[in-house]
Amino acid sequence: xxxxxxxxxxxxxxxxxxxxxxxxxxxxxxxxxxxxxxxxxxxxxxxxxxxxxxxxxxxxxxxxxxxxxxxxxxxxxxxxxxxxxxxxxxxxxxxxxxxxxxxxxxxxxxxxxxxxxxxxxxxxxxxxxxxxxxxxxxxxxxxxxxxxxxxxxxxxxxxxxxxxxxxxxxxxxxxxxxxxxxxxxxxxxxxxxxxxxxxxxxxxxxxxxxxxxxxxxxxxxxxxxxxxxxxxxxxxxxxxxxxxxxxxxxxxxxxxxxxxxxxxxxxxxxxxxxxxxxxxxxxxxxxxxxxxxxxxxxxxxxxxxxxxxxxxxxxxxxxxxxxxxxxxxxxxxxxxxxxxxxxxxxxxxxxxxx
Numbered sequence: 299x300x301x302x303x304x305x306x307x308x309x310x311x312x313x314x315x316x317x318x319x320x321x322x323x324x325x326x327x328x329x330x331x332x333x334x335x336x337x338x339x340x341x342x343x344x345x346x347x348x349x350x351x352x353x354x355x356x357x358x359x360x361x362x363x364x365x366x367x368x369x370x371x372x373x374x375x376x377x378x379x380x381x382x383x384x385x386x387x388x389x390x391x392x393x394x395x396x397x398x399x400x401x402x403x404x405x406x407x408x409x410x411x412x413x414x415x416x417x418x419x420x421x422x423x424x425x426x427x428x429x430x431x432x433x434x435x436x437x438x439x440x441x442x443x444x445x446x447x448x449x450x451x452x453x454x455x456x457x458x459x460x461x462x463x464x465x466x467x468x469x470x471x472x473x474x475x476x477x478x479x480x481x482x483x484x485x486x487x488x489x490x491x492x493x494x495x496x497x498x499x500x501x502x503x504x505x506x507x508x509x510x511x512x513x514x515x516x517x518x519x520x521x522x523x524x525x526x527x528x529x530x531x532x533x534x535x536x537x538x539x540x541x542x543x544x545x546x547x548x549x550x551x552x553x554x555x556x557x558x559x560x561x562x563x564x565x566x567x568x569x570x571x572x573x574x575x576x577x578x579x580x581x582x583x584x585x586x587x588x589x590x591x592x593x594x595x596x597x598x599x600x601x602x603x604x605x606x607x608x609x610x611x612x613x614x615x616x617x618x619x620x621x622x623x624x625x626x627x628x629x630x631x632x633x634x635x636x637x638x639x640x641x642x643x644x645x646x647x648x649x650x651x652x
Contacts, residue, residue: 305357305422306631311348314358314635316628322418322426324370329430331382335443336362336421336650338631338638339386339451340477341568342414346639349570350415359421360386360413361450363443364652366434373430381437384420386451387599388412388433402596410599421631423652435604438612444649448482448618449607452647455566455597456482456543457607460490462564462593463539468493470537472517472528472556476504478621478647479566480543481511485616487541488512496537498524498549503644507620525556542567550576559588566595624648 302318309315324330342358344350363383366376376382387410389401396404404410412428413419427433437446456479463471471492473483476499487495488511497513499505500520508516515531517524529536538561540553545567553563569576583590610616623646626634634648 303423304628305418306359306635307355307357308346308352310354312346314346314632316632317355319357319418319422321424324368324373324426324430326370326372327429327431328370329373329376329427329434330367330424331362331364331384331420331427332367332424333362333364333420333422333652334381335364335447335652337447337450337452338421338634338648338650340638342419342421342635343639344568344571345414347571352414356414357418357420357422357425358414359419359425360411361447361452362420362425363437363447363450367424370430375431376434376436382434383437383446383450383604384427384433384435385449385454385597385599385604386411386413387597388428389599390429391432391600401598401600408596411596421650423628432600435601435608438608441608441612444622445611445617445619446608447649448621449604449611451597452478452482452621453485453607453616453618454603455479456484457486457489458595458597459483459541459543459564459566460486462566462595463487463541463562465490465492465539467491469539470494470496470532471539471541472496472498472537472553473513473541473543474498474524474549474553475544475567476501476508477543480541481507481621481646482618483541483543483566484508484511484513485618489610489615496528496531498552501644503623504646507646510620525552528556537561539564545569546572547574547576551579554590554592555579555582557590559584559590561590563590563592564595565592621647622649626650628652
């Protein structure tokens with residue numbers, strides 16, 4: 299049996315390459331999964347641009363599914379050859395953060411996000427799953443890889459955006475940016491019973507998907523200030539909640555401005571690439587006294603959350619696969635990464651098959 303595998307790594311700032319690495323061996327509480335399908339995330343693009351300090355040669359990726367290749371001696375309840383998915387966040391479920399319910403912060407700020415940031419990621423032919431008993435999620439037999447892989451990050455994160463907006467039936471919500479995470483937040487807001495969803499997006503192909511996923515109004519920011527457009531459509535009232543899914547100061551400020559007094563801002567955008575500080579507009583913030591709440595978050599991990607998302611996929615209530623605009627074999631993963639970086643050819647999400 300082969301002793302090495304191929305993995306996509308950060309070669310240097312601005313460059314990736316496929317290299318040979320040893321197939322990993324699991325520790326007592328770990329598992330090793332043979333990858334069958336994966337998605338490339340914009341977070342990896344940010345990392346390669348230098349937004350996160352990771353060593354050169356580190357394997358990228360955090361959205362992969364596959365079959366169990368080997369199990370650590372302490373891992374029970376699973377078997378080799380079983381189809382599984384793993385969330386992008388892999389908590390230990392032992393530390394104080396996990397025990398207090400903040401699994402994405404496992405071990406310290408953002409500590410649950412281990413792939414690429416703390417250890418090799420899973421855009422490779424094999425990858426390690428830490429705390430495997432808690433983080434391996436069996437994929438139902440009738441759920442194909444190309445659907446299940448969306449539970450690893452996009453749906454988990456987008457749904458968290460809707461959850462942290464604390465939506466009630468009939469609420470109005472504005473979702474700023476309709477990339478894969480924003481589109482997933484649109485799906486989540488629709489599932490949670492939002493009465494009117496405003497999707498802020500200028501690209502036609504993403505506008506079309508936003509409508510397909512439940513958006514009622516498309517706000518094209520190239521046609522003018524999106525906040526004013528939403529205020530005009532709500533007779534000056536604004537929305538009950540806003541979801542920031544882009545990661546820029548302008549969209550964060552817009553979320554604060556467009557929410558009503560007593561409204562909620564849910565931030566799921568990644569702000570690591572833009573060096574400018576976030577600003578709170580004092581008028582829209584009521585000088586700090588208008589009961590607006592801001593909730594940040596990194597998607598929760600663990601198998602239980604994955605299994606709940608799988609049920610939505612199995613029932614047909616959620617189908618994220620229209621976001622898959624391109625499919626590549628792993629031989630062409632560098633080409634796929636370049637396309638995800640440039641956002642050419644109307645790419646939204648590339649599926650990598652192994």
